[in-house]
Amino acid sequence: MLTVNAYAATSATEPLVRTTIERRDVGPNDVLIEIRYAGICHSDIHTVRGDWGPQHYPLAPGHEIAGVVTEVGSEVTRHRVGDRVGVGCMVNSCRECEYCRRGEEQYCREGNVQTYGAVDRDGTITQGGYTTHVVVNEDFAVRIPDALSLDAAAPLLCAGITTYSPLRHWNAGPGKKVAVVGLGGLGHMAVKFAHALGAEVTVLSQSLKKREDGLRLGADDYRATSDPETFERLADSFDLIINTVSAGIDISAYLGLLKVDGALVNVGAPAEPLPVNVFSLLLKRRTFAGSAIGGIAETQEMLDFCGEHGIAPEIEVITADQINEAYERVLASDVRYRFVIDIATLN
Ligand SMILES: [Zn+2]
Numbered sequence: 001m002l003t004v005n006a007y008a009a010t011s012a013t014e015p016l017v018r019t020t021i022e023r024r025d026v027g028p029n030d031v032l033i034e035i036r037y038a039g040i041c042h043s044d045i046h047t048v049r050g051d052w053g054p055q056h057y058p059l060a061p062g063h064e065i066a067g068v069v070t071e072v073g074s075e076v077t078r079h080r081v082g083d084r085v086g087v088g089c090m091v092n093s094c095r096e097c098e099y100c101r102r103g104e105e106q107y108c109r110e111g112n113v114q115t116y117g118a119v120d121r122d123g124t125i126t127q128g129g130y131t132t133h134v135v136v137n138e139d140f141a142v143r144i145p146d147a148l149s150l151d152a153a154a155p156l157l158c159a160g161i162t163t164y165s166p167l168r169h170w171n172a173g174p175g176k177k178v179a180v181v182g183l184g185g186l187g188h189m190a191v192k193f194a195h196a197l198g199a200e201v202t203v204l205s206q207s208l209k210k211r212e213d214g215l216r217l218g219a220d221d222y223r224a225t226s227d228p229e230t231f232e233r234l235a236d237s238f239d240l241i242i243n244t245v246s247a248g249i250d251i252s253a254y255l256g257l258l259k260v261d262g263a264l265v266n267v268g269a270p271a272e273p274l275p276v277n278v279f280s281l282l283l284k285r286r287t288f289a290g291s292a293i294g295g296i297a298e299t300q301e302m303l304d305f306c307g308e309h310g311i312a313p314e315i316e317v318i319t320a321d322q323i324n325e326a327y328e329r330v331l332a333s334d335v336r337y338r339f340v341i342d343i344a345t346l347n
């Protein structure tokens with residue numbers, strides 16, 4: 001057992017504090033990663049505050065992990081000491097079901113094991129990336145290309161793959177018109193990816209406040225959804241809409257922006273059910289879908305794509321002691337576009 005420094009929640013209502021947590025011994029198939037940076041995802045806040053169900057405390061969140069391998073188990077073949085690696089939203093799965101076999105471990109029939117706050121297959125509770133070290137099965141660590149800095153690579157492990165996967169699945173590319181709803185942590189990555197994949201990209205945001213940013217990040221067009229004319233002018237225009245907003249929006253209105261056979265894909269997760277007018281689907285054979293992160297192989301593909309195309313999230317690096325303040329700013333949408341914790345400040 002390894003005792004490591006951490007920044008963790010001790011209850012659903014208290015701020016996170018400096019503490020220590022335990023890591024398991026490095027098993028034959030495990031790697032020990034010295035964490036250098038961890039991104040702050042909105043899910044971290046929901047989870048530690050118990051919004052998505054009761055938790056075991058102390059709980060160190062964080063599923064956007066970038067670091068360096070410092071020890072490998074006796075049977076490890078995928079990674080070596082010194083490798084730059086990342087860990088995303090899951091750290092285990094059954095490996096045997098049809099989804100695991102085809103590399104979609106995120107949809108494992110038995111449920112993937114989430115990086116923090118989940119019961120691992122050995123019965124222990126997982127702890128996330130706001131810590132100096134993590135021990136993880138080698139299959140759930142991915143290589144970070146040399147072209148990417150570790151701080152900017154961290155948010156790719158959740159925000160990156162969450163937007164890359166649906167863009168690939170629904171074939172965003174040349175000749176396709178893609179809209180991205182919301183320009184936050186997820187949305188800004190969706191814009192970068194859709195642009196790099198060759199699609200024509202429109203940002204649909206409440207106001208035009210971040211228009212300059214949106215165009216700089218690669219959007220061809222930027223429209224305010226608070227203007228009702230937007231929905232008239234853009235009716236029947238898009239092949240694909242990626243909705244990154246987790247608040248409830250008028251899904252039927254957005255479906256009206258899709259062409260025949262177009263798809264509206266939710267990657268944001270609203271707590272409440274969303275009503276859908278089925279006519280907005282059936283009259284143009286449209287699809288309303290959802291997508292969760294991506295498999296390990298696809299996460300590697302995404303990182304390699306970022307390395308080749310020079311894609312990285314826009315980040316603000318903070319110290320561990322700024323985490324609670326950063327949470328308030330995330331909740332107020334006051335971040336462009338992802339906070340990343342410098343884990344050296346935990347030592
Ligand atoms: Zn996340």
Ligand SMILES: [Zn+2]
Nearest residue numbers: 094097100108
């Ligand atoms: Zn499985």
